[in-house]
Amino acid sequence: SQQGEEDPQALSIQEGENATMNCSYKTSINNLQWYRQNSGRGLVHLILIRSNEREKHSGRLRVTLDTSKKSSSLLITASRAADTASYFCATDDGNNRLAFGKGNQVVVIP
Amino acid sequence: DVKVTQSSRYLVKRTGEKVFLECVQDMDHENMFWYRQDPGLGLRLIYFSYDVKMKEKGDIPEGYSVSREKKERFSLILESASTNQTSMYLCASSGHGDGGQFFGPGTRLTVL
Numbered sequence: 001s002q003q004g005e006e007d008p009q010a011l012s013i014q015e016g017e018n019a020t021m022n023c024s025y026k027t028s029i030n031n032l033q034w035y036r037q038n039s040g041r042g043l044v045h046l047i048l049i050r051s052n053e054r055e056k057h058s059g060r061l062r063v064t065l066d067t068s069k070k071s072s073s074l075l076i077t078a079s080r081a082a083d084t085a086s087y088f089c090a091t092d093d094g095n096n097r098l099a100f101g102k103g104n105q106v107v108v109i110p
Numbered sequence: 111d112v113k114v115t116q117s118s119r120y121l122v123k124r125t126g127e128k129v130f131l132e133c134v135q136d137m138d139h140e141n142m143f144w145y146r147q148d149p150g151l152g153l154r155l156i157y158f159s160y161d162v163k164m165k166e167k168g169d170i171p172e173g174y175s176v177s178r179e180k181k182e183r184f185s186l187i188l189e190s191a192s193t194n195q196t197s198m199y200l201c202a203s204s205g206h207g208d209g210g211q212f213f214g215p216g217t218r219l220t221v222l
Contacts, residue, residue, distance in 0.1 A: 033210050040218075042114070042200055043153075045210030088152070096141055096160070096204065097168070098211065102152035 012107045019076040021104045023089030024069075030094035032065055032072050037086045037103070046074075046087075079108045113137075114214040116201050122220045129188040131217050133201030139212070140205060142184035144168075144176065147198040147216075159184055191221045 013019050023032070031050045035043040049056045049065045049072065056063045062075040076083055086105050090098040117132035135142065143158040145168075155168030157176040165176050173195060177185045184203075188195055198218050202211040 031208075035210070035213075040216070042213030042215045043202075043211075045212065048208045048210055050208075097143070097155060097158060099155075100145075100153040102150065 009102075010105045010107075012109065013079055015079060015081055015108055015110050017079055019079050019083070019106050019108070021074045021087055021089075021106070023072045023074070023101055025072075025089075025091045025099075026070065027093065029067075029091045031092045032063075033090045033092065033098065034061075034063060034072075034074050035088045035090060035100075037088065039085075043088065076106075079106075081108050081110045084108045114201060114203055114212050116199075116214040116217050118217050119215060120218050120220075122222065123188075123191050124222050125192060127191050127221075129191050129219065129221075131186040131188075131199055131201075131219070133184045133186070133203075133214055134182055135184075135203040135212065136182065137203060137205060137212065138181065139203035140181075141203060141211075142178065143202040143204075143211065144174075144184065144186045145200045145202065146170070146195075147200055153200065156186065191219075193221050195219065196221045 033048045034046045037043045047058045047063050049063045060077045065072045086103040088100050088103045090100045114135045123129050144156045145153045147153050154170050156174050159165045159178045162181050175187045198216050200216045201214040204211045
């Protein structure tokens with residue numbers, strides 16, 4: 001199965017700065033999703049973008065999708081210490097099963 | 111508040127033991143999933159289920175089986191636990207629409 005790959009793998013920023021993560025994938029998708037995982041916990045769904053959408057916003061989150069380049073980006077604006085977590089992209093090929101990337105560790109320094 | 115619960119947060123078992131990991135969701139979701147998460151490997155799908163008594167193999171089903179007798183409950187079974195099954199196990203459920211998958215808190219299993 002295909003798999004998203006996040007880049008960069010680890011990111012350390014100051015509180016108030018923006019954090020940007022990228023995700024690439026290999027085959028066609030129905031939608032792409034981003035999840036957050038706090039240390040040692042389950043994942044929390046953040047946002048879903050469909051293959052016919054180019055950009056989506058949710059609060060301080062902005063997701064873009066470029067299907068021609070098979071890539072997506074997640075932007076967190078005005079980061080907070082509570083945003084410290086691992087972020088995963090996951091692709092859905094239309095069969096309800098997700099293929100996850102390896103994750104991207106973000107540390108927000110107060 | 112929607113919820114996916116898993117029977118244990120931490121579990122320690124011995125090699126060769128039969129292990130049951132239980133997952134319950136209260137959202138009336140059709141789809142349920144079991145993943146394992148290992149450092150450097152991300153989340154890998156073990157099994158999933160689209161309906162009661164239905165199951166489908168994921169990417170790494172070897173050494174595992176599942177049971178879904180009721181819609182809200184999805185069990186992962188390790189018939190004979192081995193040390194390479196030491197991992198974090200995550201259960202998830204999903205319904206229709208754009209809500210994504212809802213995850214439980216995870217069970218950290220150690221096999222000695």
